[in-house]
Amino acid sequence: MYNKVIMIGRLVADPELRTTPNGVNVASLRIAVDRPYSKGGERKSDFFNAVAWRQNAEFISRYFSKGRLIGIEGSLQTRDYTDKEGNKRTAFEIQIDRAFFTESKASAGGGMPGDSPAPVSAPAAGVSYASGSNGDFQAIDDDDDLPF
Template sequence: MNRLTVVGRIVRDVELREVGDGKIVMNNTLAIPRTYKVDHGQETDFINFVAWGKRAELIEEYCDKGNLVGLDGKIQSRNYENDKGQTVYVVEMLVDSVHFLQPRNSTRRRNRQKQAKN
């Protein structure tokens, strides 16, 4: 069984990319605080995640850097060759569903509405 459910904060600005034949994808990282504290404060795990299609579009529409979200999905591994010819191995979460745990950012919505009018 390969299932993962996590709750954390989005680490970077949310950006969509178009790949291949028009498929939409987004990659980001979720900061997940550990349930215990250490002498120098609370430790945090950083989990890379990828969302495709409508899920990616929903995250981009409703979330900003720092927003709290819940993600359900599975772990996947892949590799690719970088521009130096080295094989890079990646382990990440493939998102199946998103749970928005904060209200939508109204400032971002207003900025989009202004851009649409211009």
């Protein structure tokens, strides 16, 4: 069996960092993931709850905030609970194994807390992958050494 979730989305709110009675850090977060455009061109999003533990929780709470783009990798889990009115409910959460940056500091408006936005510069002129020619390559005369 296989349970793997990989998502890239924007944080709906700042991650909520808490500590369990045993001293383990846990961060709860909610991300919005855009769906592909529909026929009408109207953008739709899905919202997912996620939980990170220990160092992942510290990393997320330190470097991510509301509106930031985040990549997460983990597994989808269910949790049964009883709400305040006594109704049985099921929660679906992504248990985060790994979180990663998916945008540059400049496009994120500064990135790290306390950092000022980095200036955005134009790409270097004269560098292009399309500027090569066939004369830049060398032919291989002997095919016998190739493994296929």
